[in-house]
Amino acid sequence: MNSIRRFVARTSSLVACAVLLATGAARAGSASYLFEGRPLAFTHLSHAAGAAAVGINDPGLRSLLRSLGALITWRPGERYVLITTAQAQIISFSVGDRSYDVGPLTSNAHFAPYLLGTEVYLPFADLLHALSLAPERDGGTTVLERELTSIDVRGSGGEAIVVARGAGSLTGHLVHEGASSLVYEFDGVGSTLAGTRSVNAGGVRSLDVRVAGSVRAPKTFVTLALAPGTKHDPPRSNNGDFELAFGAAGSAPPLLAGASAPVAVAQPTAAPAAFATDTPLPGPSLAPDASASTPASAAAPQGVATVGTVSVATTATGATVTIPVTGNAQFAWHRLRAPDNRFWIDISNAQLASGPVDQAEADPVTALRVRQNDAQTVRVALSVDGAKDISVSPSATGIVIGVGNDVVADAPRFGSGSVGTLVSSNEPQPLVTPVPPDEYGEYPSIADADWKFGPPSAYVPTNPKLIVIDPGHGGADIGSTRNGVTEASLTLDMAKRLQAILVARGWQVQLTHDTNVDVKRTAQSSQEAISDGYHSTDAQDLQARDDIANNAGARLFVSIHVNAFINSGPSGTTTYYSKPSDVALAQIVQRDLGANLGTKNDGIIKSRLYVTLHAKMPAVLIETAFISNPDDFAKLTSPDWRQKVAETIADGIDQYTARYPVQSANQ
Amino acid sequence: MKPRTALLLLLIFVAVAFGTWKFLSSRAPGVGDHLDVYYTKLDGTTLGRWTVSMRPPEPGESAAEHLHNTVLYAAVQAVAGPPSDVAAIRFPPGTHVLGVGVNGSTATVDLSKDVETQSGGSFGETGEFKELVYTVTGIPTIDAVQVTIEGSRVATLPGGHVELDTPLRRSDF
Numbered sequence: 001m002n003s004i005r006r007f008v009a010r011t012s013s014l015v016a017c018a019v020l021l022a023t024g025a026a027r028a029g030s031a032s033y034l035f036e037g038r039p040l041a042f043t044h045l046s047h048a049a050g051a052a053a054v055g056i057n058d059p060g061l062r063s064l065l066r067s068l069g070a071l072i073t074w075r076p077g078e079r080y081v082l083i084t085t086a087q088a089q090i091i092s093f094s095v096g097d098r099s100y101d102v103g104p105l106t107s108n109a110h111f112a113p114y115l116l117g118t119e120v121y122l123p124f125a126d127l128l129h130a131l132s133l134a135p136e137r138d139g140g141t142t143v144l145e146r147e148l149t150s151i152d153v154r155g156s157g158g159e160a161i162v163v164a165r166g167a168g169s170l171t172g173h174l175v176h177e178g179a180s181s182l183v184y185e186f187d188g189v190g191s192t193l194a195g196t197r198s199v200n201a202g203g204v205r206s207l208d209v210r211v212a213g214s215v216r217a218p219k220t221f222v223t224l225a226l227a228p229g230t231k232h233d234p235p236r237s238n239n240g241d242f243e244l245a246f247g248a249a250g251s252a253p254p255l256l257a258g259a260s261a262p263v264a265v266a267q268p269t270a271a272p273a274a275f276a277t278d279t280p281l282p283g284p285s286l287a288p289d290a291s292a293s294t295p296a297s298a299a300a301p302q303g304v305a306t307v308g309t310v311s312v313a314t315t316a317t318g319a320t321v322t323i324p325v326t327g328n329a330q331f332a333w334h335r336l337r338a339p340d341n342r343f344w345i346d347i348s349n350a351q352l353a354s355g356p357v358d359q360a361e362a363d364p365v366t367a368l369r370v371r372q373n374d375a376q377t378v379r380v381a382l383s384v385d386g387a388k389d390i391s392v393s394p395s396a397t398g399i400v401i402g403v404g405n406d407v408v409a410d411a412p413r414f415g416s417g418s419v420g421t422l423v424s425s426n427e428p429q430p431l432v433t434p435v436p437p438d439e440y441g442e443y444p445s446i447a448d449a450d451w452k453f454g455p456p457s458a459y460v461p462t463n464p465k466l467i468v469i470d471p472g473h474g475g476a477d478i479g480s481t482r483n484g485v486t487e488a489s490l491t492l493d494m495a496k497r498l499q500a501i502l503v504a505r506g507w508q509v510q511l512t513h514d515t516n517v518d519v520k521r522t523a524q525s526s527q528e529a530i531s532d533g534y535h536s537t538d539a540q541d542l543q544a545r546d547d548i549a550n551n552a553g554a555r556l557f558v559s560i561h562v563n564a565f566i567n568s569g570p571s572g573t574t575t576y577y578s579k580p581s582d583v584a585l586a587q588i589v590q591r592d593l594g595a596n597l598g599t600k601n602d603g604i605i606k607s608r609l610y611v612t613l614h615a616k617m618p619a620v621l622i623e624t625a626f627i628s629n630p631d632d633f634a635k636l637t638s639p640d641w642r643q644k645v646a647e648t649i650a651d652g653i654d655q656y657t658a659r660y661p662v663q664s665a666n667q
Numbered sequence: 668m669k670p671r672t673a674l675l676l677l678l679i680f681v682a683v684a685f686g687t688w689k690f691l692s693s694r695a696p697g698v699g700d701h702l703d704v705y706y707t708k709l710d711g712t713t714l715g716r717w718t719v720s721m722r723p724p725e726p727g728e729s730a731a732e733h734l735h736n737t738v739l740y741a742a743v744q745a746v747a748g749p750p751s752d753v754a755a756i757r758f759p760p761g762t763h764v765l766g767v768g769v770n771g772s773t774a775t776v777d778l779s780k781d782v783e784t785q786s787g788g789s790f791g792e793t794g795e796f797k798e799l800v801y802t803v804t805g806i807p808t809i810d811a812v813q814v815t816i817e818g819s820r821v822a823t824l825p826g827g828h829v830e831l832d833t834p835l836r837r838s839d840f
Contacts, residue, residue, distance in 0.1 A: 071763040073743050079725065079736040082743040084763055087751050090744055094722045103750065106720060154752065163752065239751035477826040480787030487787060539822030539832070561828075563788035566759070570709050576789050578839075605712045607793040608839035610823050610830040621828070623789055 033060070033135070034216065035144040036188055040064055044119065051110035052124035056081055064144070068131060068168040069240065076118050083130075086169050086240035091130045093122055102130045132167035134190060138215040148191040148220050151207060153199050160202025162244045164222065166191075169240040172222065182224045182232070184244075190218040203230025203248035305329035305350040305419070307378040308398070310370050312361045318388065318404040319365045323380055325350065325398035330418040333392050343390060344381040345399065352378045364388050364403050394419040459581060459617050462553025464662040467502055467653060470512040470545045470611060471495035472561035472621075477541070480564035482627045487562040490636055494560050494624065497646035505650065510552065512545040539610065546614040555662070556585065556653060557619035559611050560645075562636060563626045571629035572600030576621040578612040584660060585618045589652035596648045597641070599625050599632060618656075622649065702737070704744040705801040706755040707794035712840075714801060717749055731769070737806055739767045742776045745802035756794030759784040765817065773811040773834050774803050780817050783824050792829045797840040804837055811836045 030043040040063055044055030054061050056074055065072055069086030083091040092101040098112045109126040128135060132147045146167035154161045164170055164186070172184035196208040205225040213219040226232075229249025236243045305327030313320050325347065333345040356371040366383045373379035382403070384390070389404035394417050471491040473479035479487025492514075499509045549557045563574065575590035577583055586604040594601025612619040624645050625632035635641040700723060705716045721740065724733045742764045748757045761781035768775040776799065785791055800812045811834035813820070822832045829835075 071761070073739070073764050073766075075766050077732070078739055079722075079728065079732070080740050080743075082740065082764075084743065084747045088747045088757070089750070090719070090747050092719075092740070094725075096725050097722050099722070101720060152752070165751075239757075241751050473826065479826065539830075542823065561789065563790045564786045565788065565790055566757075566786045569754070570711070570790060574711060574790070576793070602711060605789075605793060606840055607789060607797075607828070608830050608835060609789060609793075609828050611828075613830055621789060626788070626790075628786065 031142070033142050033144050034138075035064060035067065036146070037216070040144070044121075045124070046116060046121055048114065048121070048123075049111040053111070053114075053121035054124040054127065055116065055119040055121050057119050064131075064133075070131065070168075074120060081113060081120050081122060085131070087165060088239050091127070093120075093127075095120055100126065100130070132165075136190075136215045143215050145190045145215065145218055146188055148186055148189050148193060148209070148222075151193060151197075151209065151222065153201060153204070153207075155201055158202060158248045160199065160204050160246045162199075162204065162207065162224065162246065163238075164242040165240075169237060170242040171237075172235060172242050174235075175221075180226050180228065182226065182244075184222045184224075184235070184242075186220040186222070186242075188218065189220045191220045202246035203227045204246050304376075305347070306353050307347055307350050307370075307380075308353050310357065310368065310380055312365050312368055314362055318402065319361070319363075321365065321368070321380070321382065321401040321403065323347070323399040323401070325419045328419065331392075331394075331399060333415050335390065341384040341386055341388070342381065343384055343401075344379055345392065345401070346373060347378045347380070347399070349376055350378045351376075364405055392417065461555045461617060461662060463508070464555045465506075466508045466510060466552055466554040468510050468512065468549035468552065468554040468557045469495045469498055469502075470549075470557065470559035472559055474513050475541075480562060480627050482633055485627070485633075485637060487564070487627060490562050490624075490627075490642070491560045493639075494642050494645050497643055498558075498560070498649050501646055501650040502653065505654065507653075510548060510554070512548050542610040543614060545611055546616075549619075550614075550616045554617055555657065557612070557615040557617055558589075558649065558653070559619070559621040560649075561621055561623050563623035564628045565626060566628075568626075568629050571626045571632045572602035573597055573625055574602040574623045575604045576607050576609055576612065576623065577604060578607065578609050578619070581618050582612055582620055585652075585656050586620045588656045588659070589620060589622065589649060592648045592652050592655075593622065593624075593645070596644060597625070597635070599635065702741055702744070703802070703805050704741065704749070705798045705805070706745075706749045706753065706757075707798045709754050709756065711756070711790050711794055712797075714798065715749065715753070715755070719744055734806070734808065735767065735769055738769055738774045738776075738803060738809065739764065741803050741806055742767050742774075742799065745799045746778070748798075756791060756798070758782060758795050759786075759791075769809070772808055773813055774806075774809045775813045775815060776803065777815045777818055782816060785824060785827065787826070789828045792824065792827060793840065796829055796831075796835055800835045800840065801837060 029045050030041065031045055032039045032041050034040070040060040042054060042058050042060035044058035044061070046053040046055070056072060062072075065083070070091075071084045073082040073084070074080070079095050081093040081095070083093075085091065089103045090101070093109070093113045094100070095113050095115060098108050098110075099106055100109050101107075107126070109123040111123055113120055113122050115121075125135070128144065132149045134145045134147050136143045136145050148164055148166040148170065150163075150165045152163040152165070154163065164172065166186075166189060170186060170189065172186050174182065175185045176183035191209055191211050193209045194211050196206055198206050200206075203226055205227055208223040208225070210221045210223070211218060212221065224244070224246075226246070227248060231247045231249075233245045236245075305325050308324030308326065310324075311322050313322070323345075327350075329347050329350045331345055331347045333343065335341070335343040352370065352372045356369070358367075358369045360366065361368050363385050366385050369379075369381040371379055382401070384403060387407050389402075389406050389408045391402040391404075392415060393400050393402070399419060471488070471494070473486075473488040473491060475488075477488070479491070481487065495511055496514070499511060502509045545559070546557070548554075563570075573590070573593045575586045575593065577586040583604070590601075590604045593599075594603070609621050612621050625636050627633055627636060700721050701718050702721050703716045704719055705714045707713070708715055719740075721737065728736075746758050746762055746764055749755050758778075759781055761779065761784075763779050763781070765777040765779055767777065782795075796814065799814070803812045804810055813834040814831045815821070816824075820832055823830060
């Protein structure tokens with residue numbers, strides 16, 4: 001009953017919003033809306049099919065998108081209007097087509113985008129909904145309210161990551177921290193998610209969402225009820241998502257991979273009276289709480305979901321049960337303890353599209369039953385031939401159940417999640433599937449048994465005793481940095497160490513630069529290479545490095561670098577190469593680097609790198625370690641470690657030259 | 668068979684043949700209703716992918732227009748990257764596709780200057796351009812991607828590593 005009331009309320013509200021926008025547009029073709037306390041003037045408004053349309057060149061829309069960190073891509077003559085949100089999600093409209101996509105979900109707009117002159121007009125209400133904005137009436141003013149649209153719980157058992165997502169980048173402020181609860185406040189954000197949900201993962205027992213404040217200044221409070229001893233890390237921002245990691249007592253919070261920057265967190269302040277307690281709040285059901293919700297809580301559509309034809313497919317590793325679900329729904333699954341190996345999943349707020357099913361299947365799923373369990377719940381039940389590994393994942397089109405052939409002990413016996421715009425899962429989402437590595441002819445394995453040395457180079461050095469060493473970057477280009485330590489200084493240091501070792505072993509060595517300066521373009525060949533006018537000074541610098549080796553007829557070219565990434569996650573040592581004749585040198589050098597340096601062995605990677613591509617002789621670019629990773633950085637700043645790098649590279653050069661002697665020159 | 672009947676059948680045949688030709692010629696060859704979008708994993712080299720839906724050709728949309736739109740769609744998806752919970756090498760924040768072009772089997776993807784704000788290292792650049800190239804060259808008839816920055820060809824990014832002044836192909840990675 002609550003679901004029906006919620007469906008009616010929200011559907012009515014969405015229609016009202018569309019009408020509200022439409023009437024504003026019909027009056028003058030322009031309107032002013034309030035967004036985060038400031039007026040935005042929309043001047044490219046029109047209407048179609050009784051709903052408002054907004055031109056993509058509308059200054060108000062452009063300002064709104066900028067505020068949300070969203071980018072729009074469209075040029076005259078193009079069919080797609082593509083908006084990339086702050087969360088790197090694509091909102092895709094297509095001229096002449098009512099269907100539009102928000103990430104993996106397809107919906108129908110009030111009308112198809114159309115061209116008016118040279119400008120595309122989009123369905124305004126649907127665009128706002130896709131941007132997680134809700135138009136709310138406040139007296140004579142329409143407020144575009146930012147919405148918290150989903151809270152996703154990832155993980156299970158001892159650890160969990162709670163991810164909040166909404167319009168633009170969400171920033172939550174800690175307003176209360178107690179032994180058994182945390183309360184985060186999202187200022188200026190409304191939500192349709194008011195209610196309490198059970199979590200039971202990572203020490204998080206439940207989460208409760210409440211909306212307070214006014215239409216112009218909404219606040220959403222998220223309360224997390226914790227088990228005693230639960231640990232948590234400070235919140236992080238990951239592509240605009242607000243993430244919190246929790247670990248149950250005895251477990252550390254999971255690493256927030258990909259997190260880019262800490263979220264600004266206010267010091268705990270006096271909590272609102274409703275939250276000044278460590279006791280988990282007795283929250284309402286997921287139905288809207290009239291006392292807590294603002295009018296925004298009725299803005300998003302929440303219709304009854306439809307469950308389509310359930311199918312079972314046998315795979316090499318077991319079976320896959322696919323449950324198509326259209327719309328938003330929550331599900332809960334259970335399995336009985338062996339030897340009773342029945343499993344069922346209840347999809348609430350859902351209707352079965354066709355009649356019940358009761359049929360036998362092939363192992364490991366021996367039977368499938370589907371029925372409308374009650375007025376609002378569809379149940380899909382499986383009989384399984386043993387305590388098999390079972391995974392449940394929401395997908396872009398419904399729910400996927402994987403049943404493995406392996407018998408597992410102590411398998412989880414219940415779980416829950418949701419499909420649709422409110423995504424929640426205790427399992428990784430299967431939206432992204434791995435690609436078989438051999439599809440691209442890569443060198444995925446670096447195990448010794450798999451070494452296949454590359455072909456010998458046809459290049460004949462005129463100076464077979466000369467090794468050219470290129471310290472990466474230098475001069476105006478300092479490369480990556482950390483704590484005042486520059487990549488250029490580190491690479492120069494390692495190059496000089498390598499030079500000394502090689503000279504002591506009887507090699508001639510030339511550095512592309514032996515002080516921290518730009519490498520100037522000197523050779524005629526580089527002049528020819530850059531004669532088409534668009535080469536940058538950076539490319540001139542790189543070409544000049546190659547020129548030194550090419551003009552001298554050097555035996556090998558070795559460029560030494562330090563890697564970096566936008567977050568501290570990636571680490572390790574990699575040798576890059578570009579040409580077939582580089583492969584053997586890359587493999588031999590990387591094998592020893594991976595074994596000796598104490599860093600993660602990231603193997604060899606092919607890339608179209610300028611310096612290795614334009615060196616005529618076998619050439620490699622060695623990324624010795626990640627300056628952005630704390631452990632790697634500690635190694636990079638150790639002179640002993642840098643000496644070990646130099647010695648290992650020298651050993652690799654000796655091994656390579658012994659294995660691949662120059663045929664037509666004396667060494 | 669009477670001459671009028673034969674003429675009528677001939678006209679019907681011609682009409683059906685013309686309609687079939689028109690329908691087939693309006694479609695970009697092999698562009699289906701889904702598109703694989705690739706991302707480079709944090710090992711720096713292996714790829715993952717996800718699938719996004721494509722719209723069927725619009726009436727009146729030529730094969731060239733449909734191909735152009737498909738390339739645009741693919742490039743924008745690749746630059747945006749996979750869902751945020753997926754650990755992937757991503758283009759620098761703010762990087763977006765300004766436009767695309769198609770010349771024979773080479774697609775040009777014009778990126779905003781934000782792509783120049785690299786953190787440094789071969790890792791990010793290689794992963795970013797690899798996922799873009801694999802995604803766009805997944806479109807039938809496209810086998811290379813010329814990257815431009817704000818409309819200009821560049822040899823490399825500032826302080827960069829990957830050579831960009833000639834079209835990139837899958838075999839480059």
